[in-house]
Amino acid sequence: MTDRRRINGPPSGTRPAVFASSLNSASDIATGRPQRQRQPNELRKIFLKTGLIPSASGSAYLEYEPSASLAAARSSPKSLIPPSSALKLACTVHGPKPLPRSATFSPNLVLTTHIKYAPFAARKRKGHIRDASERDLGVHLETALRGVIVAERWPKSGLDITITILEAEDDRWWGDAPDSHDAPWGMMNVLAGCITAASAAISDARIDCLDLIAGGVAAIVADESEDGEAKPKLMLDTDPAEHKAILSACVVAYMPSRDEITEIWLKGDSSKALLGPDDKRSGHEALLDGAVDAARGAHSVLAEAVRESAERFAGLAPGGGATQ
């Protein structure tokens, strides 16, 4: 069934390019895996800016700092295969606006979230129509945000949050075949980015919130050390391309001032984590604490972006312009 509303490619379909180097034996390319250059508890830098889309009530653009390998590949390109990728997304908020007449009465703000990957966002070309994983991300985001927005203040209104992902995180390193530890780990980083960006955009739209909510990711990874032994360790803000095996990962949406979590998404087996000798926490507790720490880190960036947005608003507001 072809899509009549879009321009379709050749009816027989096309195949993504196959690179000769990926056909060679695995030993040749095993050296190419990007290495994590950060400390286990060090986060990537986040670029977050609000108000770039003036036609929306509120907007935010979020970008992660490219990993060291990607930055190196950009400055002196050798291979056409990117070693990893860095999240880039744009978030817009429209509303609060009146619900259509046909909608049933709602005493609260009706929140709609919508996440869509651009067709060129991932290593594999994405379709134009939202697939199940994108809808799933949307539901997770909605859960995370519903706990923050003071919904009673806008009865009979709707709020649309739309996120366009221009570049997504990889689920694994491109040279790896899918294995038993495989899961869409990249989605978790994407969700954390979406939560942070959406929070900035909602504040930019001046919707009342309990607090700024930030997303954070932590994972238990089993990278082989020099002696060939895999020691599962806890790491924050993991880039899946940099790790051979991620055993489990966790995203939280966290409000620091209330110390409240509105969304948890934990995947994988967290029982194998090797924590410190005097650490009595279980694996998933450690994972959650790690994710909360990551979210605290993102929160500081978020607070700065929202402050900029508020200053801009104060400059625009009547009377506020006179002080400048």
Added chain:
Amino acid sequence: MAPAAATAAQPTPPSLSLPPSQFARLQPHAYLLAHLSPPASSNQPSIRANGRAPSQFRVTSANTGSLTHTNGSAVVRLGDTTAVCGVRAEILHTEDIASWSVSRPPPASSSTPANKRRKLTDPTAKPSEKSDGNNKEDADESHIQDFNLLVPNLSLSTGCAPGFIPGAPPSALAQSLSHQILSLLHSTRLVRAEDLRIWYQPPNLGPEELERHNESEQMDVDAPQGDAGAEKNREIKAFWVLYIDVMIVSLAGNPFDAAWAAVLAALRDTRLPRAWWDVDNGMVVCSDAVSEARKLSLQGLPVSSSFGVFEADAASGWRAEVIPDAEEERALDDSSRKGNQRRWILADPDGYEEGLSQERVCVVVDKEQGGKGKTVVVKLEKNGGWAVDAKELKALVDISAQRWEDIKQILEQC
């Protein structure tokens, strides 16, 4: 903005005065008109509500190559309108094309009657190099069009403006913009089909291997031997298909200019890896070395400029008892123009002005020999009214030619 706002607020008595932003919303037409034709007493220049002169475009910036998973990408900002374009190349094997064996020109080595005729006509065509070139170009274009090698799609459902519901099928505007980009790509022949072909040159085979080859490929054994024959044995094994996806991230008027500039910048940035037919695997394999990848060799640099016509009293022509024809209209126009101007052609209309102008003009121009030659109008589209006549169109083409220089500079810097 401040002096302009003062003129807008002046005529209203103090008790009823509105801030300019509210006046702009309540009376958009009067608001823009007040800016464009300020009262003679105020000594203010005629200027648009956004502070631009009528033929002034918004500040444009472009940035290429920032998206990792694309062969070429660009972000173009045209004022507050932002378009992100990513080009992804995928491979279409000729064996997957249903009509390939029927439609392809028979290889020169075969002795089908059609080919014989072709061979006969060839010598006659040779002396006139120009017609030969034309034939070749025709073949070029037909490959791109017949096999849909360029697949542009534009998406507005990114939350770029309140009117577009995300998740809904593409709106009529998005469909029409996608189609305009496609037809402009085809009509300008911006991308050469030769860049998209992946050739296979069979090795110079010994007789026994040739036989084996013959079984599989139905080649004629009587193929001319030698170097010339080998050259003609070259066959197309696959095509690159370019998926050109444009996301309008922010929409504040004039999406076509922004989208087309983004497509142009992304195509200029596009690198295709070196690809060859791998006989052992029976598939096309690419090299990942950046040094071997090549850029597309685009033909020309068509630049699009859009205009909107703002009329002081759009319905005057319709209210007249006898609808004036074009000549009378112009005479009327000239006489009334002494007092004040009645219509303005606004370059690069923003969202506010787009809502107030019925008549739109889109001019796509190119310059020959990289800017030294004469200006060529590639596309001219005008609809929605009769205000723009031949004389004004000529002026618009001149403005577009100036715009071409600006865009060329912007694209070369990024």
